[in-house]
Amino acid sequence: MSNIKYTIEFYSQWHCGSGLSAGADVDALVVKGKDDMPYVPGKTIKGLVREAVENLMQFTGADKSGLIEQAFGKEGETTGCAHFDNAKLDGDEYETIVKANAAQFLYNKVTTTAISDEGTAQEHSLRSIETVVPCTLYGEITGVPVSFGPVGPVGPSSGNSPPTAPGRRFCSLSPTAFSVLSVLLSFSLLSLLSG
DSSP: OEEEEEEEEESSOBOOBOSOOOTTSOSBOBOBOGGGOBEEOHHHHHHHHHHHHHHHHHHHTOOOHHHHHHHHOOTTTOOOSOEEOOEEOOHHHHHHHHHTTOGGGGEEEEEEOOBOTTSSBOTTOOEEEEEEOSOEEEEEEEEEOGGGOOEEOOSTTTTOOOOOOTTOOOEEEEOEESHHHHHHHHHHHHHHHHO
16 A cells, blocks of 8 residues: 655635535635634545546546445445545644634635626526635545556646636646546546636
8 A cells, every 4th residue: 555645736716615604695615624724625535536536447448446446445335445634734834824813814705696698697696605715735645555556746847737728717636646547636626626
């Protein structure tokens, strides 16, 4: 078994929903941990990585269902050997923000409304979501079967970052198993977190 440390770098505001709201003020709050600090849950990363691995296996035609079950488990039956930590701010950065009581400055409220075909705001469509400022989060996956292959970087410095469309939010992930897996996972994160 091996361990993989990874980095998620957000280049614009992002939202990983908690499922909670703040009443009439904000319709969707981001997930927050101890000290009111943002993070991406390990179970979210696990689901994205599992989906990317399954897509890769389907793309390559490889039947690695046993390996996938070994690493990720089988829903409702086993947990798998890979453990996914939450992705969170770097320890020093985290402590500095907490000591300064500055967590509130990591969040913004974004308000949007739906526009009708006539170009006017649709009734009852005003929504507000809480977002997190661009930042870099760090996490670790432990207990990864060595048969998953080599670790390779993805992101702006590796030349493997996914393209962006104008107006789209963007993040990169670095490193994870397989370069193709890294790109698939980056696209999965992009679609999840830019909602």
